[in-house]
Amino acid sequence: MSLVEKAKKAAAYNAVDENFPANAKVVGIGSGSTVVYVAERIGQLANKESFVCIPTGFQSKQLIIDNGLKLGTIEQYPSLDIAFDGADEVDSQLNLIKGGGACLFQEKLVASVAKEFVVVADYRKKSPSNLGIQWTQGVPIEIVPNSYATVLKSLYALGAKNAQLRQGGSAKAGPIITDNNNFLIDADFGAIENVAQLHQQIKALVGVVETGLFVGMAKKAYFGEESGEVLVWGA
Numbered sequence: 496m497s498l499v500e501k502a503k504k505a506a507a508y509n510a511v512d513e514n515f516p517a518n519a520k521v522v523g524i525g526s527g528s529t530v531v532y533v534a535e536r537i538g539q540l541a542n543k544e545s546f547v548c549i550p551t552g553f554q555s556k557q558l559i560i561d562n563g564l565k566l567g568t569i570e571q572y573p574s575l576d577i578a579f580d581g582a583d584e585v586d587s588q589l590n591l592i593k594g595g596g597a598c599l600f601q602e603k604l605v606a607s608v609a610k611e612f613v614v615v616a617d618y619r620k621k622s623p624s625n626l627g628i629q630w631t632q633g634v635p636i637e638i639v640p641n642s643y644a645t646v647l648k649s650l651y652a653l654g655a656k657n658a659q660l661r662q663g664g665s666a667k668a669g670p671i672i673t674d675n676n677n678f679l680i681d682a683d684f685g686a687i688e689n690v691a692q693l694h695q696q697i698k699a700l701v702g703v704v705e706t707g708l709f710v711g712m713a714k715k716a717y718f719g720e721e722s723g724e725v726l727v728w729g730a
């Protein structure tokens with residue numbers, strides 16, 4: 496296992512071990528490569544028949560099933576005891592950039608109704624100060640498909656240095672389609688001075704479904720370090 500993979504696993508296992516509520520009934524499982532280890536750890540719990548897990552997308556749903564966990568929907572369970580998810584970048588205020596793996600809307604929906612939201616990540620995700628320093632691919636923004644040209648134009652007007660419709664590359668000709676049948680834009684604003692304000696400005700554009708800026712939502716963040724230790728922010 497590579498150093499980064501070990502770091503992801505250590506962060507995820509620690510986060511579950513230290514935060515999983517003994518009497519949890521509804522648990523959110525996020526998306527990405529780090530949360531794979533969250534699902535694995537939760538799948539090892541002796542009482543896994545006593546709670547239901549809510550996914551944040553297709554991959555997340557598969558993780559829940561593959562780990563023998565009970566699957567539920569956000570429509571059935573609109574209130575969660577806790578949610579775990581990864582991040583692309585985390586600042587010291589626990590604001591996040593998410594959506595690098597093309598999931599963000601369902602992640603934000605689930606996190607927004609969880610009593611506690613715990614982030615798991617490896618050492619590369621820590622921002623030294625502002626968001627947009629470590630994660631330079633731009634803020635992921637989920638949009639209604641036919642709004643992409645107007646939203647791109649508006650993002651430049653808001654100060655984006657670069658904004659691109661995310662393409663499928665060799666895996667798909669044309670733009671990526673999200674789990675919600677939308678498009679994604681990655682908009683690079685450089686180091687973000689005011690995360691809450693930028694989120695509000697982008698969210699107000701017609702056609703924007705949700706931004707990958709998660710402001711003031713996370714309670715704690717667990718980082719697997721290169722040393723093998725786990726650093727906790729917000730403890």
Ligand SMILES: O=C[C@H](O)[C@H](O)[C@H](O)COP(=O)(O)O
Nearest residue numbers: 527528529581594596597598
């Ligand atoms: O779209 C993807 C999600 O927001 C992920 O949680 C995020 O990209 C972090 O993924 P990973 O754990 O693979 O770094």
